[in-house]
Amino acid sequence: MGRGQDSKQSMQNFLAGIEGRAFRIAQFATRNRDDALELVQDAMMRLAHKYSDRPTEEWSALFYSILQSRIRDWQRRQAVRNRFRTWFAWNEEDEEYDVLEQSPADASSEPSIRLENDQFMTRLNLELGALPHRQQQVFLLRVWEGLDIAQTAVAMQCSESSVKTHHARALQKLREKLEELR
Amino acid sequence: MSISDSEFEQEIRSTLESGVTNLDAETRSRLAAMRNRALEHKPLWSRWLTIEHWIPLTAFATIAVLAVSLVFFQPHQGSPEQIALQDSDIALEVLFSTDDHDDVGDPDFYVWLDMAMAEDEEPKNAG
Numbered sequence: 410m411g412r413g414q415d416s417k418q419s420m421q422n423f424l425a426g427i428e429g430r431a432f433r434i435a436q437f438a439t440r441n442r443d444d445a446l447e448l449v450q451d452a453m454m455r456l457a458h459k460y461s462d463r464p465t466e467e468w469s470a471l472f473y474s475i476l477q478s479r480i481r482d483w484q485r486r487q488a489v490r491n492r493f494r495t496w497f498a499w500n501e502e503d504e505e506y507d508v509l510e511q512s513p514a515d516a517s518s519e520p521s522i523r524l525e526n527d528q529f530m531t532r533l534n535l536e537l538g539a540l541p542h543r544q545q546q547v548f549l550l551r552v553w554e555g556l557d558i559a560q561t562a563v564a565m566q567c568s569e570s571s572v573k574t575h576h577a578r579a580l581q582k583l584r585e586k587l588e589e590l591r
Numbered sequence: 592m593s594i595s596d597s598e599f600e601q602e603i604r605s606t607l608e609s610g611v612t613n614l615d616a617e618t619r620s621r622l623a624a625m626r627n628r629a630l631e632h633k634p635l636w637s638r639w640l641t642i643e644h645w646i647p648l649t650a651f652a653t654i655a656v657l658a659v660s661l662v663f664f665q666p667h668q669g670s671p672e673q674i675a676l677q678d679s680d681i682a683l684e685v686l687f688s689t690d691d692h693d694d695v696g697d698p699d700f701y702v703w704l705d706m707a708m709a710e711d712e713e714p715k716n717a718g
Contacts (some may be wrong), residue, residue: 450625456629528604553604
């Protein structure tokens with residue numbers, strides 16, 4: 410009983426510590442707050458129900474593996490949706506709304522980001538949003554979340570050498586774009 | 592002046608962290624609600640009562656019942672349909688024979704036919 414409570418408390422602390430970063434990582438991938446929240450919720454549910462008995466040091470990598478898997482599913486659904494949209498030529502009003510929703514600039518109009526007045530932060534958000542998906546996610550998992558190369562490779566379902574390549578390219582691009590602001 | 596990659600990454604990390612600190616109240620409260628929902632312990636049976644499990648189970652059960660009923664409730668031999676089929680062979684034989692058909696209208700003909708068929712069957716049954 411006590412052990413169960415301890416485990417629940419550990420999971421509570423873990424999720425509380427990770428949820429903000431996880432949300433932002435999902436938001437960079439989806440460029441949509443509600444979709445990002447939904448993906449994070451799925452990942453939380455899955456981790457809490459399926460893997461809470463695993464050692465706590467594994468939770469971070471497990472959580473991001475689940476989240477990345479959810480992000481990939483989301484991208485597949487979006488691709489199908491976009492195909493249908495093209496076939497049925499949905500009205501321009503919807504199209505215009507979605508284009509705005511998907512644009513990197515949209516991130517700056519989010520309430521959470523409106524508070525970020527710092528020019529570097531705004532530009533960083535834009536440049537991260539503009540990176541190719543895998544470079545962006547690898548960079549965030551490695552640099553922000555602190556996953557090692559092997560953990561990132563598992564989460565992203567790619568090889569360790571791909572992780573290194575994506576990381577290096579993302580870093581190079583961000584340096585090119587952001588150095589001028591420094 | 593250029594900084595090292597690790598310093599640059601550190602700067603990015605702290606910038607991103609401050610972005611999380613500045614998350615709006617609504618997002619924060621939604622994240623907290625999601626976390627609490629994820630931590631709610633659900634017993635196994637209540638998870639099995641969700642519709643996502645019941646739809647495939649119901650479909651599988653329906654298909655199984657249909658399959659079983661098809662296997663076990665087929666028309667058995669000696670049913671009225673099969674007897675009619677056997678009798679139709681005899682009727683066709685009578686109709687297409689070149690013999691005189693005057694007897695067909697005579698009721699005694701059918702008495703004779705039954706006796707003839709019974710005699711026909713006896714050797715088969717005996718054998």
